Amino acid sequence: MSLEDPDTGAIEPAEETAVGVTDEGLDYDALADLLGDRLLDREEHVNAEGFVVRPDEVRSVLFDLRDEAGFDHLSCVTAQEYDDRYESLYHLKKYGAPTQELSVVVPTAKDEPVSESANPVYRTADWHEREAYDLVGVEYEDHPDLRRILLPETWQGHPLGQDFDGEEPQIVTLREHANPLQEDHRGDDADTMFVNIGPHHPATHGVLHLKTVLDGEQVADVDPDIGYLHRCEEQMCQQSTYRHQIMPYPDRWDYISAGILNEWAYARAAEDLAGIDVPEYAQIIRTMSAELCRIAAHLLAMGTFALDVYGDFTAIFMYAVQDRERVQKILEDLTGQRLMFNYLRLGGVAWDIPEPREEFFEKTRDLLDDMPERLAEYHDLVTSNEIFQLRCVDTGVLPPEEAKSFGATGPVARGSGIDYDLRRDDPYGHYDQLDWDVITEEGCDNYARVLVRLREVEQSARIIEQCVDLLEDWPEDEREIQANVPRTLRPDPDTEVYRAVEAAKGELGIYMRSDGTDQPARFKIRSPCFSNLQTLPVMSEGEYIPDMIASLGSLDIVLGEVDR
Amino acid sequence: MIPLQSATPLPSAIAELLGLDPSNPAVLFVLAFVAAGAIVSVMLGMTAVLGIWGKRKITAAFTDRIAVNRHGPFGLLIIPADAVRLLSKELIVPEGVDRPAWDLAPLVVASSALLGFAVIPFGNGVQIADPEIGLAYVLATASIASLGLLMAGYASNNKYSFLGGLRAVAQNLAYEIPLVLTAASVVIFAGSLQLSTIVASQSETLVSLGGVAIPSWYAFVNPFAFVLFMAANLAEVGRNPFDIPEAPTEIVAGYQTEYSSVYFVLIYLGEFIHIFLGGAIVATIFLGGGAGPVLPGIVWFFIKMTAVYLFTQWARSAVPRLRIDQLIEIGWKGMLVLSFANLVLTAVIVGVIQ
Incomplete structure (x- = not known):
């Protein structure tokens, strides 16, 4: 089976050297020292502390927490809208010790809800941030592909935001919908073939749509398109x-x-x-x-x-x-x-x-x-x-x-x-x-x-x-x-x-x-x-x-x- | 004892039965149609019973289910019900299909398999024609189906169909050669391509074990060739582990994705008749044709044919599907080499014995 050496990349520091780990568990003060000035405020959540950071320092904070403090698991990204601000919450954990948790709280302004994307640090942030953008309306800077993920591209507004107008008609004509067949003909002289696998296909175990580019029988690129079963x-x-x-x-x-x-x-x-x-x-x-x-x-x-x-x-x-x-x-x-x-x-x-x-x-x-x-x-x-x-x-x-x-x-x-x-x-x-x-x-x-x-x-x-x-x-x-x-x-x-x-x-x-x-x-x-x-x-x-x-x-x- | 193989083909036999002159070409011409019609009707009947009802019951038995039991006795009335259902469906012609290739493909698939039955000796003298090149003819007609599959896949204007059509051709090419080579090793034994001769040459006793005479069927004479042929036959008819051209979980239904109603029935029919033709070839060249105790030859022949069909259904329920590259690799690097080895060895052995 896979015998290649594990990529000794930056993600896994030795458990002993990780900042903030003590015998009793997690020392949040040491973690706060690690962040220094970048830490604006500390919140108490039931499961862990929340560290409030500026939206333009998300990436550097997360890099430090991953590489120095050993938080190698971005469990979830939650976005929500308050009366005065938007907030993105990064729930961090460790694969080695999931009880050592930390929430990174990123408040953003109401009129310009833009914060840095965590995508370069944790690749899972890609979809999680797209969902936050889709449902709540927080925008992530330098996100590689900030499209809607659960709702159709033509959707108006962000349904979990406070100003969402539920009365607004959301049904758009077929003409306005993204036509999946359009991409069919991209690069006519290319050697690849674009195939829509799903949403109706015997092997997608439900309504999943895989936008697949085939090179002969081989998969050159696959892009899962989800949201067909979104039920709020x-x-x-x-x-x-x-x-x-x-x-x-x-x-x-x-x-x-x-x-x-x-x-x-x-x-x-x-x-x-x-x-x-x-x-x-x-x-x-x-x-x-x-x-x-x-x-x-x-x-x-x-x-x-x-x-x-x-x-x-x-x-x-x-x-x-x-x-x-x-x-x-x-x-x-x-x-x-x-x-x-x-x-x-x-x-x-x-x-x-x-x-x-x-x-x-x-x-x-x-x-x-x-x-x-x-x-x-x-x-x-x-x-x-x-x-x-x-x-x-x-x-x-x-x-x-x-x-x-x-x-x-x-x-x-x-x-x-x-x-x-x-x-x-x-x-x-x-x-x-x-x-x-x-x-x-x-x-x-x-x-x-x-x-x-x-x-x-x-x-x-x-x-x-x-x-x-x-x-x-x-x-x-x-x-x-x-x-x-x-x-x-x-x-x-x-x-x-x-x-x-x-x-x-x-x-x-x-x-x-x-x-x-x-x-x-x-x-x-x-x-x-x-x-x-x-x-x-x-x-x-x-x-x-x-x-x-x-x-x-x-x-x-x-x-x-x-x-x- | 009833002779296993009469020297007179079926049309002449009918002519003699009706008191007509078998040497009159016009009479023979008409009666050949009658004979062909009879055989085709029997094969279609078999497909109806085994393809609609039998298949469900067999697969259900393998997968521990009950299957149809509400339509008449043992659910047998599902056969007319399904036939009516399938034939009364709307025939949907998708946009941009390449006609008439799209319309011809189901006909080619279904009829190519039926053509093969023209030379099959069913036992009790039921054989429409017995040309000297019988085996070459039956293998050649069977492989015409590949053309039909390619036509279906290409003309459907659907990418899944296209992939399925290409897979079908790649697979049939890779497994046709081992199939023919293995059949050729039988020809070396029998010394003839004529199917009646091949059957006749299997009628001697190979060994006698405790009073039970084991006939010299080529499955017993050369079990290695038999196994090879059965494997290649599975690939020819596209059943697990070689059901790659259809592979529903991968490419929906392959070349038949866009076919509905009567066209679908024709393709489906073609597939089943192909399985039966495969069974008929196996029965003829490896299992002694209509030979067997007590029952008449034609019954034995159908039993053997059905047994091969049962084997394909068994494989379908129990064996995983290969990947296309693995399939091609096994075909060209494994089966081809083995079938050549088999052919050469057979030639040497037969040469030494004689």
Whole structure:
């Protein structure tokens, strides 16, 4: 597999030499000293401190924080509009230690919201800043390609800005729309061919549009065009109350059976924001149900990847769906739903394990007992198949440095040998008290990503087994599934929190700012698929079309989460 | 015992049956049409049953599903239902297609495969013609389909079709040669291109194991050639791991992307008849034609043909698709070398024995 020496570029300084790292954690004063005059102000957020910097010094500050202080992970960029200013928030983390966080706050003037682009420091900023520009209206200087990303190019105004006029008609005539066929004829005497792959194509797993330039059978350039499934999820959450109304929405982001994992992302952020403690019993139920979701999601990811590599009539897809169906049945018993679970509540879960409990546990144990045999069959059918290996080993290579720069997380990062899993590194729920392993593969290729998912199913099964043991022996009068939470939550004004969990596809983060009401003033979703999809050009340029399709499949994106 | 191969071709046999003069060219001409019509009807019937209903049931069995079971007994009424559905769809002619090439392509694809059946000995004397160059003729007609695929891909004015058409041609070129060379090794054994002779030369007993006589089918005489031929045949008919010209997840549907309604049916039909023709060739030159115990020869022949079809469906459900460059590499660097080695070895062995 990829044996080339890692590029000893600037991104990875040794952990010891990083500024601001002490035994207790992060020393924000030392970081403030590093920035010196460039630091205007310091803010307290729930998860980390926010360093306020001038819009024309963003780049130098971020370079220093990356190279001197070791913040190699730009998790998310949030933009928002206040009454007197625009603000861009760069949520920085470390792949080595994700609990060491820092927010860089960049206020910009109302009349001229321009700030420096972070793109040269973190390549993931490319799409994140485009989204900030698209939805909020902050402009980024020297951004290589500041176009709209989720909304069509003809859209008028910025929907998350304060002066957005929702009444304004947005439907434009066909004539005014960008005509995708126009580019068809560029460079008539060139040797390349422009092909629109999607938005309706058998292999884009939803409505994704890949503007692809082909040189024969090889991909010369690919530019993902997203936004076809944009459903204003952030805006809907901003118009809903913390306590009850937001929770059903996360199910609809990554709708491929990962519902409870998504719900947990919101639950975690909101519980931290409002200072709610979750009873341990409820945490164990959450852990168990979340891992069931992960198994279902990974099985489907493997099945659909087989569709991409094998063709439409492969047995593997049906096998995977059948096993997923068993997980779905258990989740249905637990939550009453098959897809949109809506099972977690702030401070706990909706209800206890269904009666009779023995039957539920027996069903779950049956699933776990069969799992090793099923996984052996998948390894037999898929990963040990010579043609499959021929297709997947050393194709779609994503070197770890690139993966980090693009903010890749989840199985995509772990398939590139990055040992990063929030369940272990930034523990929540009951994970830190259970015995399980983080899976990494060094291959960096399509094969490694599939292998990571299959092996993670094994680990999830281990976690569920331990949870079932705990739940079975739990004393009956201590089964507390819900903490005491006020009927209406009104967190203190201007409290800001950014929290992430390890969802099926990677780091799913939620940023929330409260304004004293029972609805968040800003609700931002950091979708793992959004960041992971950005790596597609790196993986597929210069490769063959089938490899690009396979790479896309191995990223395991869900467009509902990419476009939100 | 029923002779495996009658010396009289089907039109003459019909003429004798009807009491007409088989030496009259006009009579033979008309009866040849009758015979051809009968064979074509049988093949179309097979496609209807196996292509519409059988395919679903077989794939469902491989992928652990049930498939059609609501339309009549065992879902068999899906056959007329699907036929009506497909034929009553609107025929969409996309802008800018290159007519008449676009209209001719489905006909070429479907008819080229049917032409091959003219010389296939189905057993029990059912064979329209038995020319001395039978094998060369059947391989030649089968490869006309490549032309149809290229026409379809090029004339559709669609980039996916274009890629599919080019892939189809590249693939068929790469695998046609091993196919022909492997078939040639059989010709060396049999000493003739005439299909009836090839079948007849397989009727002797190769070895007798515990009272069970193993016939000298060329699949048993030269299993290596048989495996090579089956692999090359998979590529010829475009099934996994060689379904690259269609590769739905990559290039939508390849050369047939822009075809709808009747044209789609014709291409689909052509594909299936090609698979059956491949099965017929395999049955004739490797599996002893209509030879087999108890049942009449023609039944055995169809069983063997269907078995080959089943094999393609099996591969489709279980084997990943290769990448186009890997396919070409395997074709030119692997299969071609192996088939040449097979040919030379066969020639040496046959030369030494005689």
